[in-house]
Amino acid sequence: MNWSPDKTQVKSWNEWDTLRHVIVGKADDCHIPPEEPALDAKVPEDSDMRGQWGRRPQETIDRANELLDTFTDTLRKRGIRVDRPTPTDFSKPVTTPDFHTDSQFGCMPPRDVLLTVGHEILEATMSYRCRWFEYLCYRPLMQQYWEEDPNFRHEAAPKPRLTDADYHDDYLSEAIGIEKRLQWTAEKHFVTTEEEPLFDAADVLRFGKDLIVQHGFTTNLKGIEWLRRHFPDHRVRAVNFPGDPYPIHIDATFTPLRPGLILNNPNRRLPDEQRDYFKKNDWEIVDAAQPAHNTPPPLCYSSTWLSMNVLVLDLKTVCVEASEVYQMEQMEKLGMEVIPVELRDAYAFGGGLHCCTADVYRDGDCEDYFP
Ligand code: ARG
Numbered sequence: 001m002n003w004s005p006d007k008t009q010v011k012s013w014n015e016w017d018t019l020r021h022v023i024v025g026k027a028d029d030c031h032i033p034p035e036e037p038a039l040d041a042k043v044p045e046d047s048d049m050r051g052q053w054g055r056r057p058q059e060t061i062d063r064a065n066e067l068l069d070t071f072t073d074t075l076r077k078r079g080i081r082v083d084r085p086t087p088t089d090f091s092k093p094v095t096t097p098d099f100h101t102d103s104q105f106g107c108m109p110p111r112d113v114l115l116t117v118g119h120e121i122l123e124a125t126m127s128y129r130c131r132w133f134e135y136l137c138y139r140p141l142m143q144q145y146w147e148e149d150p151n152f153r154h155e156a157a158p159k160p161r162l163t164d165a166d167y168h169d170d171y172l173s174e175a176i177g178i179e180k181r182l183q184w185t186a187e188k189h190f191v192t193t194e195e196e197p198l199f200d201a202a203d204v205l206r207f208g209k210d211l212i213v214q215h216g217f218t219t220n221l222k223g224i225e226w227l228r229r230h231f232p233d234h235r236v237r238a239v240n241f242p243g244d245p246y247p248i249h250i251d252a253t254f255t256p257l258r259p260g261l262i263l264n265n266p267n268r269r270l271p272d273e274q275r276d277y278f279k280k281n282d283w284e285i286v287d288a289a290q291p292a293h294n295t296p297p298p299l300c301y302s303s304t305w306l307s308m309n310v311l312v313l314d315l316k317t318v319c320v321e322a323s324e325v326y327q328m329e330q331m332e333k334l335g336m337e338v339i340p341v342e343l344r345d346a347y348a349f350g351g352g353l354h355c356c357t358a359d360v361y362r363d364g365d366c367e368d369y370f371p
Helices: 037-042 058-077 134-148 178-186 221-230 272-280 304-308 325-333 344-349
Strands: 019-024 081-083 114-117 120-123 153-156 204-207 210-214 235-239 254-258 261-264 284-287 311-314 317-321 337-341 357-362
Touching (some): 019 311, 058 081, 058 337, 114 204, 204 254, 210 221, 221 235, 254 311, 272 284, 304 325, 325 337
Parallel strands (some): 210 235, 261 284
């Protein structure tokens, strides 16, 4: 059935077919959460965020929301349906029988929480305590889709316990140093243990029948195995990027643009033995252009490589952050029409244009790109 704006349908099998319906996050009430193991391991050692926590300054929240609202308008003007989450009170502490955290995170970015595969939207386990309840912000939408689309499967992965047994102690020391971190990443020694299945949705890229999943800080091998058993009709492939000292969320590292073409972060190259799978099936992996900035904006978790965190609207059109001149230029050379979207002042809230969205509907069916 074709998509129509007056009928809710959930379906998306990949990152590139024509986008019709999407969720865009909100910055309301976002907090920098207090210290906790998995999050601390991710905060860069030279970051201005170390040791800071609390509600983000109101003017930064307002500015991020202004940009997210403008992005929403841009998509709507192109005929794309855009829904927004319902923020909860993130200042509230969370206590379960297994852990306590003094505040939560926010409802940015949706890509981390919601994994759309075909007619299903799966709520990820998550791996930070402060993000354990983030799915609640999307429940009003999930409920609505469930009421309106009889084919929609709303699923939630088993909530993890997130006790201290989920995290490796040696990642908790103050100064580990980049060299040690790179060695650990190469050895696939990450902050999360194999205590129980853990994954964030943003570690997964959808290539039709293949799900490509980054094994790193936020997704462990049991999480990948859980996805494999949950999606028995898919091939689930684990990938690693040894050059990344803080490996979380694949979408500033590996960016498929269309069938046969992937941008790879040149500092985090996919190892040769893992490239073969793509090569054999005629996929080209090209180095992404350099970011336009030398440093991330203030109070930001992510690296400058959010430059390659783009949202593909269809096989010829891509949204790129407006200040990322080199990335825009590369896209044009690759034959894409670029829509510049200003978002840099919202990066601190958890990411770029791909991160701050979650697919609800794209045209196309589940294809096998690796026959
Ligand atoms: N780890 C990435 C980097 O700093 C950021 C990825 C953000 N993605 C996301 N879905 N939140 O380069």
